[in-house]
Amino acid sequence: MSYSALRAGGVPYGSPGAAWRDRGLCAVGGDQIRVAMIHGPAPADLDGVSDYVERLMHALGDVGVATASVPVRGDGSTAGWLTATLRAAREVWRLRPDVVHVQFAPSAYRFSGLPGLLPPLLPPYAPLVTTLHEYGWWAAPTWVPDAVWRPLERARLWDRETGRLVPASRAVVVTNGGHARQVGLRTRGRPIEVPLAPNVADHGGPAPDGLGPERTGEVLAFFGFVHPVKGIRYLLEAVARLRAGRPSLRLLVIGGFTSQALPEAEAGAFRAELEALAEGLGVADAVTFTGHLPAAAVSEALHAADVGVLPFTGGVTAKSGALLTMLAHGLPTAITVPDEPGPSALDGAVAVIPARRDAAAIAGALERLLDDAALRRRLAGAGRRVSAGHSWSGVAAAHRELYDSLVGSAYGRRHA
Incomplete structure (x- = not known):
C-alpha cells in the first residue's frame, strides 16, 4: 500500500461493523464512539504503556466507547518500522473509527521516530489524539541542536520526540503536570491532564507461599x-x-x-x-x-x-x-x-x-x-x-468527555 493511496483512502474497507465485531467488541450502535487505539507491540506484562492501554480499553467499554487495538509491530530495522507504520495506517482506514488515539512513548517503539509519520497517513475525518507517556528527554534524530527544534515546535510543524504526532493532534493528553509544562513550553499548547490509576487492584488476602510466610520480622x-x-x-x-x-x-x-x-x-x-x-x-x-x-x-x-x-x-x-x-x-x-x-x-x-x-x-x-x-x-x-482520586472509571470518563468534545456534531450525523 503506497503513501499516496493511503492519503487518498484507497484501502479495501470490507464491512467496518464486522471489523469491530471480529475483534470481540460489542456491536457498534446507539451512542457508542469507535476509537482506533494505536500503540507499541509489547505485551502488557513486559511494558507499562501496553499495560495501561489494555486497562484503558477495558475501562472505556464501560462508558460506551468501542475500541480496536492497532499495534505498530516493527522488527527493529528502519524498513521494518516504516512497513509497520504503513500497515497500522492501513488498518485504521479499514476500521473507519470516529477517533484515532495514539499512545506514545519512545521506548514503546524501540526509539524509532517513524511512527511519528502517522498523521498524514491517517483518515482526515477522524480527530487525532496523542497521549504522551514519556516526554521531555529524547529527540529523533538526537544530533539536531535545540536551536533548530524550537522554531519548528513553536510553529507546530514538527516535534523533536513525536514527529508530526503532537503538532497534528486535535488533543494531546498527558498523565502529569511535568509533561504538561514541557508541552506548553515547546508548543504554547494546553494539553489535557488525565492522571494515571493504580495498575494492580487490591485483592487482599495473605501473602503467597514463599513471599513472607513467617511474620518474624519487618x-x-x-x-x-x-x-x-x-x-x-x-x-x-x-x-x-x-x-x-x-x-x-x-x-x-x-x-x-x-x-x-x-x-x-x-x-x-x-x-x-x-x-x-x-x-x-x-x-x-x-x-x-x-x-x-x-x-x-x-x-x-x-x-x-x-x-x-x-x-x-x-x-x-x-x-x-x-x-x-x-x-x-x-x-x-x-x-x-x-x-x-x-x-x-x-x-x-x-x-x-x-x-x-x-x-x-x-x-x-x-x-x-x-x-x-x-x-x-x-x-x-x-x-x-x-x-x-485515581481510578480507571475516572480515567475512562475523562477520555469519553474528550472524545465527545472532538467528535461533536459530525458524530451525530454519522450515526443518525
Whole structure:
C-alpha cells in the first residue's frame, strides 16, 4: 500500500461493523464512539504503556466507547518500522473509527521516530489524539541542536520526540503536570491532564507461599519493572545497613526484569548482577526477587509488607502506576523525588528519601518509617486518599468527555 493511496483512502474497507465485531467488541450502535487505539507491540506484562492501554480499553467499554487495538509491530530495522507504520495506517482506514488515539512513548517503539509519520497517513475525518507517556528527554534524530527544534515546535510543524504526532493532534493528553509544562513550553499548547490509576487492584488476602510466610520480622517491598534506573543497587546496600540493627528485616523485590526497556539477555545479566551484589553484601537470604507475578499475587505480596520503597534514580512522581498501587494498598512508602518536584498531590502522603543514588539516605528514611508506627498509619491513610482520586472509571470518563468534545456534531450525523 503506497503513501499516496493511503492519503487518498484507497484501502479495501470490507464491512467496518464486522471489523469491530471480529475483534470481540460489542456491536457498534446507539451512542457508542469507535476509537482506533494505536500503540507499541509489547505485551502488557513486559511494558507499562501496553499495560495501561489494555486497562484503558477495558475501562472505556464501560462508558460506551468501542475500541480496536492497532499495534505498530516493527522488527527493529528502519524498513521494518516504516512497513509497520504503513500497515497500522492501513488498518485504521479499514476500521473507519470516529477517533484515532495514539499512545506514545519512545521506548514503546524501540526509539524509532517513524511512527511519528502517522498523521498524514491517517483518515482526515477522524480527530487525532496523542497521549504522551514519556516526554521531555529524547529527540529523533538526537544530533539536531535545540536551536533548530524550537522554531519548528513553536510553529507546530514538527516535534523533536513525536514527529508530526503532537503538532497534528486535535488533543494531546498527558498523565502529569511535568509533561504538561514541557508541552506548553515547546508548543504554547494546553494539553489535557488525565492522571494515571493504580495498575494492580487490591485483592487482599495473605501473602503467597514463599513471599513472607513467617511474620518474624519487618518486610520492605519494592514494586515495578526492575531496571537500572529504579535504584535497586542502592536499596540492597541500604538493606545491608539496616540489617546490622534489624537482623530479621526482609526485602521483597516484586516485579519482572524483562521488559520493553530491558530485553531478555540484558535483563538476565542485570538480575545476576543484583543477586551477586546481594550475596556480596551478605543479604542474599533476606532478599526475594519474585519475578513477574499475577495481579492477585502482587496485591497479596504488598499486603505482606510493612513499608514500601521506590528509590528511583530520577525521582518518583504521581505518574508512577507502581506508586499509586502501593498507596492504594495502604502501604506507607518512601520515595526519591525529582530535582524540581514542585507542588504535588503526594505531599504528606509519602516519606521522602532526601537524596538519590544514596544508600545511607534510603536507609535513614526507611528506619524512620519502621520505628514510627504512628507515622506509618498517617501515611497509609493519606496514601489511600490520594489513590482514591485515581481510578480507571475516572480515567475512562475523562477520555469519553474528550472524545465527545472532538467528535461533536459530525458524530451525530454519522450515526443518525
